[in-house]
Amino acid sequence: MKLIDTHCHLDVADFDTDRSAILERCRATGISGIVVPAIQAAGWEKLLELCRQETILYPALGLHPVFIESHTDADLTELGDKLSSENPLAVGEIGLDFFLADLDPRRQQEIFEAQLHFAQETRLPVLLHVRKAHDQVLAALRRIRVPGGIAHAFNGSMQQAQQYLDLGFKLGFGGTLTYERSSKIRHLAHDLPIEAIVLETDAPDMAVSQHRGERNSPEYLPEILAALAELRQEDASVLAEQTTRNACEVLGLPN
Numbered sequence: 001m002k003l004i005d006t007h008c009h010l011d012v013a014d015f016d017t018d019r020s021a022i023l024e025r026c027r028a029t030g031i032s033g034i035v036v037p038a039i040q041a042a043g044w045e046k047l048l049e050l051c052r053q054e055t056i057l058y059p060a061l062g063l064h065p066v067f068i069e070s071h072t073d074a075d076l077t078e079l080g081d082k083l084s085s086e087n088p089l090a091v092g093e094i095g096l097d098f099f100l101a102d103l104d105p106r107r108q109q110e111i112f113e114a115q116l117h118f119a120q121e122t123r124l125p126v127l128l129h130v131r132k133a134h135d136q137v138l139a140a141l142r143r144i145r146v147p148g149g150i151a152h153a154f155n156g157s158m159q160q161a162q163q164y165l166d167l168g169f170k171l172g173f174g175g176t177l178t179y180e181r182s183s184k185i186r187h188l189a190h191d192l193p194i195e196a197i198v199l200e201t202d203a204p205d206m207a208v209s210q211h212r213g214e215r216n217s218p219e220y221l222p223e224i225l226a227a228l229a230e231l232r233q234e235d236a237s238v239l240a241e242q243t244t245r246n247a248c249e250v251l252g253l254p255n
């Protein structure tokens with residue numbers, strides 16, 4: 001079995017003490033790739049260095065909407081340079097967050113669209129963070145065409161899901177699937193065509209139900225796969241193969 005964690009912040013300090021032990025356990029469970037999306041410019045060098053050291057890790061570079069106040073125009077210029085010189089897997093994590101009230105929506109839109117233009121120029125897929133902003137993100141994606149990507153921790157409607165799929169995107173599902181009360185997301189994961197779905201942990205956040213309240217970890221990815229298999233009443237190994245194929249296809253990785 002081969003699995004890819006399409007969204008995991010393994011570069012953050014929460015993992016500084018035991019990162020290599022985690023990666024060893026990941027390899028032993030069949031996890032063959034972990035995509036590490038960036039948060040802000042100050043973290044890019046550490047993230048890139050980790051991904052150089054560990055072949056299982058793939059970097060994405062970008063400016064996360066939740067940290068909009070810390071991003072500068074100089075960061076954007078540097079991002080443009082780094083996307084060409086460092087050859088990351090994707091542009092991310094980028095997007096719009098209209099759930100948190102104190103994040104300037106106009107500045108978010110500006111930084112988001114600038115990064116979509118970078119993705120278009122470099123022909124890189126994008127990793128999207130979207131909260132209460134699916135229609136605005138979809139409108140931007142129709143104006144500025146990029147080579148697809150992943151809507152991470154997808155929580156929109158079936159109609160919005162279909163619009164992402166039409167634009168060449170996959171939808172990321174994570175630990176939320178393991179909670180019975182997440183009925184909207186569980187229904188989506190049940191009803192969507194399997195070609196639409198990729199798996200992610202979003203560690204250190206969003207722990208699976210078996211590890212509620214603890215630090216999340218990419219090594220729990222098989223528990224998310226198991227929840228998906230139970231929901232869809234399908235064989236876990238078949239779902240592993242298909243979701244890995246989806247991830248490789250959209251991220252341009254060899255399968």
Ligand SMILES: [Zn+2]
Binds near residue numbers: 007009037093129202
């Ligand atoms: Zn994230």
